[in-house]
Amino acid sequence: xxxxxxxxxxxxxxxxxxxxxxxxxxxxxxxxxxxxxxxxxxxxxxxxxxxxxxxxxxxxxxxxxxxxxxxxxxxxxxxxxxxxxxxxxxxxxxxxxxxxxxxxxxxx
Amino acid sequence: xxxxxxxxxxxxxxxxxxxxxxxxxxxxxxxxxxxxxxxxxxxxxxxxxxxxxxxxxxxxxxxxxxxxxxxxxxxxxxxxxxxxxxxxxxxxxxxxxxxxxxxxxxxxxxxxx
Numbered sequence: 001x002x003x004x005x006x007x008x009x010x011x012x013x014x015x016x017x018x019x020x021x022x023x024x025x026x027x028x029x030x031x032x033x034x035x036x037x038x039x040x041x042x043x044x045x046x047x048x049x050x051x052x053x054x055x056x057x058x059x060x061x062x063x064x065x066x067x068x069x070x071x072x073x074x075x076x077x078x079x080x081x082x083x084x085x086x087x088x089x090x091x092x093x094x095x096x097x098x099x100x101x102x103x104x105x106x107x108x
Numbered sequence: 109x110x111x112x113x114x115x116x117x118x119x120x121x122x123x124x125x126x127x128x129x130x131x132x133x134x135x136x137x138x139x140x141x142x143x144x145x146x147x148x149x150x151x152x153x154x155x156x157x158x159x160x161x162x163x164x165x166x167x168x169x170x171x172x173x174x175x176x177x178x179x180x181x182x183x184x185x186x187x188x189x190x191x192x193x194x195x196x197x198x199x200x201x202x203x204x205x206x207x208x209x210x211x212x213x214x215x216x217x218x219x220x221x
Contacts, residue, residue, distance in 0.1 A: 008148070032208050032209075034209065034210075041217075043196075043198055043212040043213060043215040044151065044198070044212050045212070046209060046210070046211060046212075088150070088151075090210075092208040095156075096141075096153070096210055097150075098150040098151045100148065100150045101148075
């Protein structure tokens with residue numbers, strides 16, 4: 001079982017829709033959870049971090065964490081073509097472990 | 109602006125010819141990381157430093173070495189690059205603590221001919 005699992009996609013949504021990205025992790029002791037956005041050929045950029053159960057909102061982004069289910073998600077509201085990228089889920093206990101990412105395409 | 113800088117952005121080397129990649133940071137973070145990322149894969153941690161304390165991942169090949177001469181700089185040395193070492197190499201930094209937010213440099217794309 002992979003430590004951090006994501007659906008590789010591609011996930012395609014129309015402009016203005018809500019994009020929902022999901023991630024599960026195997027280490028129940030994980031403490032910190034992150035979403036990174038990575039454009040093709042570029043490095044990962046941190047967009048959200050979440051540390052406790054529940055929702056955390058930042059602009060059009062909402063991160064959701066459920067430690068009991070070992071599940072973290074990212075919602076992108078009012079999706080824009082510029083949101084088209086690969087989104088990496090990362091989970092940290094002692095070291096950071098990344099998922100392989102979900103490729104999101106937002107169609108105009 | 110505080111940032112993580114990597115040089116060069118693109119590196120072409122020949123099979124077996126040593127190469128050194130560099131990373132510098134102005135964030136004054138005490139933890140620095142080197143990751144290898146191949147196409148459509150997760151970044152893979154090679155090693156990291158807590159200050160000068162070196163931590164090697166168990167599956168990092170001996171072909172990969174690292175140096176951190178001071179807080180700001182960190183180097184990745186690939187002693188004898190093989191075709192399988194072609195990848196994006198990412199440097200990241202963080203403060204040591206519970207939250208471990210990591211900030212990445214722009215990466216170095218390594219091509220091995």
